[in-house]
Amino acid sequence: MSRPYAEVIGDPIVQSKSPVIHGFWLDQLGLDAEYRKTLVTADDLPAYFAQRRGDPDWRGCNITMPHKLAALDHVDDRGDVRNGIGAINTVFRAEDGTPVGTNTDAGGFYAPLAGFDFTGKPVTVVGAGGAARAILFALARMQVGPVTLLNRNVLKAGVLLSSFGLKGQALPLSSAISPDTALLVNASTLGMAGQPPLKIDIDPIQDDAVVYDIVYAPLETPLLTAARARGLETVDGLEMLIGQAALAFELFFGAEPPRDRDDTLRDLLIA
Structure with missing residues (x-):
């Protein structure tokens, strides 16, 4: 049986700590969902978004190097991020199923x-x-x-x-x-x-x-x-990483992450 999921995409992707962060919050909240990491090359980016548009279980993705600018060409830009920040790091699935780009890095x-x-x-x-x-x-x-x-x-x-x-x-x-x-x-x-x-x-x-x-x-x-x-x-870098992830998590899963457990999360990330 399928279940909702979000993921982080990039190239390379092995270094990403986002699955640890989102996985921790999902476990703490007892949500039946998952968070993955997916290698997506620059050439594969158009096909990636085309495929995810048709997947009802997909809740969105975080975007890391080198796609933060290029991904804007494949999603809706309802907040005019292109003319604001000029780059996106998060895509979420809107209620009508459309992938919408935003930026939680700021x-x-x-x-x-x-x-x-x-x-x-x-x-x-x-x-x-x-x-x-x-x-x-x-x-x-x-x-x-x-x-x-x-x-x-x-x-x-x-x-x-x-x-x-x-x-x-x-x-x-x-x-x-x-x-x-x-x-x-x-x-x-x-x-x-x-x-x-x-x-x-x-x-x-x-x-x-x-x-x-x-x-x-x-x-x-x-x-x-x-x-x-x-x-x-x-x-340090974990402050921004956890902060931007928290904003994205709420967009993906409709729940506020338990930020009162950040110390435990940091220990997991450092281990």
Whole structure:
């Protein structure tokens, strides 16, 4: 007998921790549903969505690299995400069966920063990919001060800053961090297992700065290790991962996940 399911798609996909998160919540709530991981290549993306449209058990999917932009071409964009964030990380099945794209990364990124006030304060962001789009979207709504975007392709970074109405500058990846930086965010895959390291010197930044690394494999990145050695406030990649997953879970299964058990979930993810 079939049962409702959601999944995470990407290429590669083996590293995804989303099945652990959603599986934990499904078990805790006693819901008769499942969450899978599915390898989908760029060439297979159109066929994937065409097939899932006809599957009544499919509740949606999370989207990881490299499909966050391309997937927009295969789903409904009822919230005009294309002209907002410009990338999606979640697709849910609407009541009429239509796959609808949205982005829960922005909310997931913001959640652990809700207790801080970065209004008018300088921010440095590394990377200009799909995750960076959601982060810049959130930063614009947080009314932060000037944003310095470090990226290999400076022109692309400059266009991205402008598209979100953020004041600041785009600089090469090798540029030194401004001492005025109040929030440093690694929004790239640099430092992730299997990816090049993130070579960045955080010594110049102020003692009350916050360092946020969205990489979660490994969880303890060299950037976070260096920040903690400085005594700086840090936010690791699991914070954003769990936060964005919680928003997606409710869209998929119509139930609010038990966030009071996050400590247990984190232990599972770290094990």
